[in-house]
Amino acid sequence: MATPTEIDRHDTDILIIGTGGAGLFAALHAQQSAPPGTRITIAVKGLIGKCGCTRMVQGGYNVALGGGDTVERHFMDTIRGGKWLPNQDMAWKLCEQAVVRIRELENEIGCFFDRNPDGSLHQKAFAGQTADRTVHKGDLTGIEIISRLMEQVLSRPVEKLQEHRAIGLIPTADKSALAGVLFIDMRTGRFRLVRAKTVLMATGGGPTMYKYNTPSGDKTMDGLAMALRAGLPLRDMEMVQFHPTGLLAGDHTRMTGTVLEEGLRGAGGQLLNGAQNRFMFDYDPKGERATRDVVSRGIYAEMRKNNTSENGGVFISMAHLGPDNVRAKFPGMVKRCADSGFDLAAGLVEVVPTAHYFMGGVVVDPDTRTALEGLYVAGEDAGGAHGSNRLGGNGVANSTVYGGVAGDTMGADIRKMGALRDPCPTALQAEIGRALHPLTRKPDLVQPLRHDLQEAMWEDVGVLRTEAGLTRAQTRVADISTALMDVGVAPDTLAFNLTWHDWLNLRSLCDISQAIALAGLERENSRGAHYREDFPDEGDLDASYFTVVTQTGDALAVRRDPVDFSIVRPGETILPDGEPETLVAAQ
Amino acid sequence: MTAAQETLDVTVHRGTTRGACYDSFQVPAHESQTVLDVVSWIQQFADPTLSYRFACRVGMCGSCAMMVNGTPRWTCRTHVKKVAADGKLMIEPLRNLPVIKDLAADMDPFFDKWTAAQGQHHPSQTRHDPIEPIDPGDPLRVEADLGVECINCAICYAACDTVAGNPDYLGPAALQRAWTLLNDSRDDGRGAILDAVSGTGGCHNCHSMGSCTQYCPNELNPMRAIAGLKRETAKSFFKGKRNA
Numbered sequence: 001m002a003t004p005t006e007i008d009r010h011d012t013d014i015l016i017i018g019t020g021g022a023g024l025f026a027a028l029h030a031q032q033s034a035p036p037g038t039r040i041t042i043a044v045k046g047l048i049g050k051c052g053c054t055r056m057v058q059g060g061y062n063v064a065l066g067g068g069d070t071v072e073r074h075f076m077d078t079i080r081g082g083k084w085l086p087n088q089d090m091a092w093k094l095c096e097q098a099v100v101r102i103r104e105l106e107n108e109i110g111c112f113f114d115r116n117p118d119g120s121l122h123q124k125a126f127a128g129q130t131a132d133r134t135v136h137k138g139d140l141t142g143i144e145i146i147s148r149l150m151e152q153v154l155s156r157p158v159e160k161l162q163e164h165r166a167i168g169l170i171p172t173a174d175k176s177a178l179a180g181v182l183f184i185d186m187r188t189g190r191f192r193l194v195r196a197k198t199v200l201m202a203t204g205g206g207p208t209m210y211k212y213n214t215p216s217g218d219k220t221m222d223g224l225a226m227a228l229r230a231g232l233p234l235r236d237m238e239m240v241q242f243h244p245t246g247l248l249a250g251d252h253t254r255m256t257g258t259v260l261e262e263g264l265r266g267a268g269g270q271l272l273n274g275a276q277n278r279f280m281f282d283y284d285p286k287g288e289r290a291t292r293d294v295v296s297r298g299i300y301a302e303m304r305k306n307n308t309s310e311n312g313g314v315f316i317s318m319a320h321l322g323p324d325n326v327r328a329k330f331p332g333m334v335k336r337c338a339d340s341g342f343d344l345a346a347g348l349v350e351v352v353p354t355a356h357y358f359m360g361g362v363v364v365d366p367d368t369r370t371a372l373e374g375l376y377v378a379g380e381d382a383g384g385a386h387g388s389n390r391l392g393g394n395g396v397a398n399s400t401v402y403g404g405v406a407g408d409t410m411g412a413d414i415r416k417m418g419a420l421r422d423p424c425p426t427a428l429q430a431e432i433g434r435a436l437h438p439l440t441r442k443p444d445l446v447q448p449l450r451h452d453l454q455e456a457m458w459e460d461v462g463v464l465r466t467e468a469g470l471t472r473a474q475t476r477v478a479d480i481s482t483a484l485m486d487v488g489v490a491p492d493t494l495a496f497n498l499t500w501h502d503w504l505n506l507r508s509l510c511d512i513s514q515a516i517a518l519a520g521l522e523r524e525n526s527r528g529a530h531y532r533e534d535f536p537d538e539g540d541l542d543a544s545y546f547t548v549v550t551q552t553g554d555a556l557a558v559r560r561d562p563v564d565f566s567i568v569r570p571g572e573t574i575l576p577d578g579e580p581e582t583l584v585a586a587q
Numbered sequence: 588m589t590a591a592q593e594t595l596d597v598t599v600h601r602g603t604t605r606g607a608c609y610d611s612f613q614v615p616a617h618e619s620q621t622v623l624d625v626v627s628w629i630q631q632f633a634d635p636t637l638s639y640r641f642a643c644r645v646g647m648c649g650s651c652a653m654m655v656n657g658t659p660r661w662t663c664r665t666h667v668k669k670v671a672a673d674g675k676l677m678i679e680p681l682r683n684l685p686v687i688k689d690l691a692a693d694m695d696p697f698f699d700k701w702t703a704a705q706g707q708h709h710p711s712q713t714r715h716d717p718i719e720p721i722d723p724g725d726p727l728r729v730e731a732d733l734g735v736e737c738i739n740c741a742i743c744y745a746a747c748d749t750v751a752g753n754p755d756y757l758g759p760a761a762l763q764r765a766w767t768l769l770n771d772s773r774d775d776g777r778g779a780i781l782d783a784v785s786g787t788g789g790c791h792n793c794h795s796m797g798s799c800t801q802y803c804p805n806e807l808n809p810m811r812a813i814a815g816l817k818r819e820t821a822k823s824f825f826k827g828k829r830n831a
Contacts, residue, residue, distance in 0.1 A: 119719075
């Protein structure tokens, strides 16, 4: 069989996996903080800066820059938005360091951000914020941030491993530290083991195990699946954020699930059911302007009553605002819909809640260190900063802040580290065997199983959850997992073999889906993105806990850890007495 | 689609040598269907070894750019109806770049030229400095803003006949980035940029044929940017002579 019989071996000092906001900032900061001569390598599943989700950020970057707004206010919004579950030290560092990072983005990286007439940065408010705080570049902020970061990294002596898919974290034989990372060089299909003294995992989460999802197509939870196998604890795994308005255009098109921006509802866009009646006021007094989680649940409830559009969703309607006005205000969205065959300005466009962001992730400390020496995690792969819900604008702030922190930390820690570590041969062989498994089975289609997984997660671990549904999901996912092990991929052409990678993608998604379902069963209350119909109350805030999932052998376990209110307790605030509730002018 | 066009007749480039091998597939047609959906269907249901690249699905990353019936396009944002009125599609890797396999091009030369054109911010301030006020109506800022939304998809690079004839030419995207930086009041790299874009592969190779501007999916105007660079490099050349 034409399988790789030998593996390429490569050494570096600092290895970074992922080239979103976290990975690219880590590369820049590592270069600034590590001793001269330190080798830095950045590896990515796609092309540098092009895959991943930072580029897809529409809204912008939350940072308190005065005008009445403060780091304390940003912090309180983040804690309240996360329903008291965030790690408060991480949330604080996010808000505090965002102030530095935005100056770095503007002054050193060269990002263009929109300005007020007086020349200062323009800031707007998203739902859940009590100040105009979000710095942006039109509604394409991510493209600006990632393009500027990408060109900085491209122009520096950082080793680049593009289209290198990480498949396993390889520890030392005594499991005390990380020795390196096993990759598949996707272009050749060969295995490559990269040893490094420090490794940053910044692959991005990305809940693409749902029927409707927004992330970049390359994202399949590989990082969290690797971390789980390596024995690392994962927190808040039940917390999947749904965006209420994903485009709905049928199962056969990759357009389905992609985001129609938040601003459409903010500007007065109406959601209509299949009979073309508004329904959101049946669910919340704020109607379409309620927060993402509330609107997603409203749409889902309406869908369950079968009040749906042709493809099983609802409609968004903008035409009453004047089609020309809509075209002028949302040119990018109108053009994208038109390219896809829909008239957003004057017609109706079908939408559906869509899985958008994963709040859960590896347990880290505020310096991005993990329980495994040598492994650091930042960005969407790291849990804790957002708790049960992420505010719009806190995502790219989180990835860039903590990517930079990781670079600084690795640059400092590496001074104390001596030689590269030797990888455990058994662990290495196990990861190779795992990746080669489909090449030993009879070839069959992978996509129908991916579809089955996405249906199961959407129906039973989606917007509204129950014990019965979550339990059913565990069985459904287990069955799909088992079936996957009998689906083969023809082994004769491994170079750029996307079907092999589809198989590996689905393997990661199945593993993490089980962790999500398990954590969802464990949380017997409703907080933020997690809503249990059988436990609709938020529970005792003072006794707040976060879930932690770990894997030993093939078995998953879940526990509840108490939230440490290290800065502020529920019901209290760190804002001075007499501070107004909100600084945002009423709409 | 009419009943007569329930399937699409799709020809796809295969292998690692440009133009050497093509395969044909009959692909089910749908009302809402992009060229990327067509390529994905082939890989998922007809030929599991077909190689291609995509990421964001919404025209933000440019990973999925390919030649569609001879024209460079973002396949994720190209509706089949727009390009295959007769139900026929020919899909090939992006022009002017090496082929990795099938429909995936090697983008490295494109990005190497981006860097060679000094296409990165040259800081004049640090993270410890306050953010400078910039008048959004300042003519230089407005000029810089015109090119800043480039997503580096290489559509213009694939469309450019000058690149096709001269592999050393930096190409429209890299030069437009250089022009944007030249107009950015915060950028401290003016001399380095002008040197980079006035060399052998620089802006003076451009014959203003305008394919870059014609095909840019973001409706940017690299030809205008390159014209700006030609003026600036000429001015700086004469200034240099006077000062010599």
